[in-house]
Amino acid sequence: MNRLLVLETIIQLKSFTKAAETLGYTQSSVSQMMAALEKEFGIQILKRSRNGVSLTPEGEELYPYIVQALRQYQALEERAASLKGLDKGTVRIGAITSVSCYWLPPLFKAFQEKYPNIEFVLQQGDFGMILDWLKRGEIDFGLMTSEYGDGFNKVVLHETEMKVFLPSHHPLAELDEVPIEKLQDDPFILVEGGGYSEPLAAFEKAGAHADVRYRIQDDYTIMAMVEADLGIGILSELVDSRTDFDVVAKSVVPAVKRPVAVVYREKETLPIASQYFIDFLVKHQKELQ
Template identity: 70%
Template sequence: MNHLLVLEKILQMNSFTKAAQALGYTQSSVSQMVASLEKEFGIQLLKRSRQGVQLTPEGEKLYPYIERSLRQYQILQETAGAIRGLETGTVRIGAITSVSCYWLPDLFKRFQERYPAIEFVLHQGDYGTIVNWIQDGTVDFGLMTADYGDGLAKQIIHTTEMKAFLPADHPLAKLDRVPIASLTEEPFILVEGGGYSEPLEAFRKAGVTPNVRYRIQDDYTIMAMVEAGLGISMLSELVVSRTNFNVVAKSVEPQVKRPVAIAYREKEALPIASQYFMDFLTANQQALI
C-alpha cells in the first residue's frame, strides 16, 4: 500500500522530489517504489515533462482503481484505529509560536471532527526547548525547523519564508525586496531560537553581521517594538496574516526559507492518536499554505 500512497503523493505534488520530502523518503526510494509498481503492473504509469509529472494513458485507465484502493485502505485504518482505542487519546505537541498560532487551531478542529474525543496538549517554545521536550518525552513530537535537532527523525510538511519586518514609514519599506546587508545598518531585534536562528544563519551565509540589540522570544512583542521604532527584525511570513501592528513585511534578498517539519524519535513507539495526527498533518499540507 505504501507504493500506492507514494504514487498518489507524486501526482498531488507534481514532483518526485517534493513527494519524497513530504513523505520522509529519499528521492531514490520514491523512484524505486514507482518502478516496482510499474514492473508489477507491467505498464508505465508516469511520464515526466516540463509541466511536471503526469499519468500515462495506461496510468489514467488504472488510476481510478488505485484511488478506490487507497480510500478503502483509509477506511480500514480508521476502523482499526477505533478498535485499538482511537475513540480516546491525547496528542502532546511542542511547537514554535507561528505554527501554534496560525496553523494548529484549524487543524485541531478538523481532526476532532473526525475523532471528537481526542485531546491535545500543546507546549509552545523555541527550537532548543522543543528538542529537549521530544528527547525527555514531554511531547510526542515537535513542529519546528528541519535544520535543527540532530538525531531526530524529521518530515517536512511545509516551507515558509522569513521576511524583514520594518516600521511602516521606514525607507526600506518602499522596496520590493530588502537586501540582507541593509538590515545590518540599524538595531536588529532577534527572535530567540534556542540554539538555532534562521536570521543569524542567513546573515552568516551573506558574510555580514547584524547589530543585535534585543533578543525576544515572542513574535507579538517583537512587532510592537518594530512599530515603536526600536529596531527591525526578521520573522516568519505566517505572522503577517493576523496582525494589526503598523509594520511592513518584505521579502529578503537573498530569500530566507524555513522548512517546517514534524520532528520525533520513533513514530511506531508513539501513542496511536499522535501517529494519526502526524499522518493527518502530512495529508493536509495544502491547508498550511
C-alpha cells in the same frame, strides 16, 4: 500508574492542592499517594519551598523515566482502543509560536470532527525547548524547523518564507525586496531560537552581520518593538497574515526560508492518537500556507 500521573501533575502545577483539584482527589489523598511512592522507591522525590513544589536532585534523576513510563502506558491504552477504533487519546505537541497560532487551530478542529474524543496538549517554545521536551518525553513530537536537531526523524510539511518587519516610515519600506546587507545598520531584534536562528544563518551566509540588540521569544512583542522604532526583525510570513501593528513586511534577498517539519523519535513508539495526527498533518500539508 495513578501515582505517577499525580506526580506529573504536581510537577506541572507546582502544587499539591492544584493537582488534587485538577485530578479530582482530596489534598490528603494526593499527599498519601506521594508518601507511598517515595516509600516504594526509598528516596525523597519532592520538596516544598516558597516557590511551590519541585523535584529533589534524586527526583530529577528519576523523572524522565517516570514520564517515559506514563507515555508507554498511554500508548498501551491507545493501542487497545485502536483495536475498536480511535475512541480516545491525547496528542502532546511542542510548537513554535507562528505554527501554533496560525496552523494548528483549524487542524485541531478538523481532526476532532473525525475523532471527537481526542485531546490536545500544546506547549509553545523555541527550537531548543522543543528538542529538550522531546528528549525528556514530555511531548510526542515537535513542529519546528528541520534545519536544527540531530538524531530525530523529520518530515517537512511546508517551507515558509521569513520576512523583514520594518517600521512603516523606514526608508527600506519603499523597496519591493530588501537586500540583507542593507539590514546591517539597524538595531536587530532577534527571535530567540534556543540554539539556532535562520536570520543569523542568512546573515552569515551572505557575509553580513546583524546588530543584535534584543533577544525576544514572542513574535508579537517583536512587532510591537518594531512599531515603536526600536529596531527591525525577521519573522515568519505567517505572522504577517494577522496583525494590526503599524509595520510593513518585505521579502529579503537572498530569501530566508524556514522548512517547518514534524520532528519525533520513533513513530511506532508514539501514542496511537499522535501517530494518527502526524499522518493527518502530512495528508493536509498542501493546505498549509
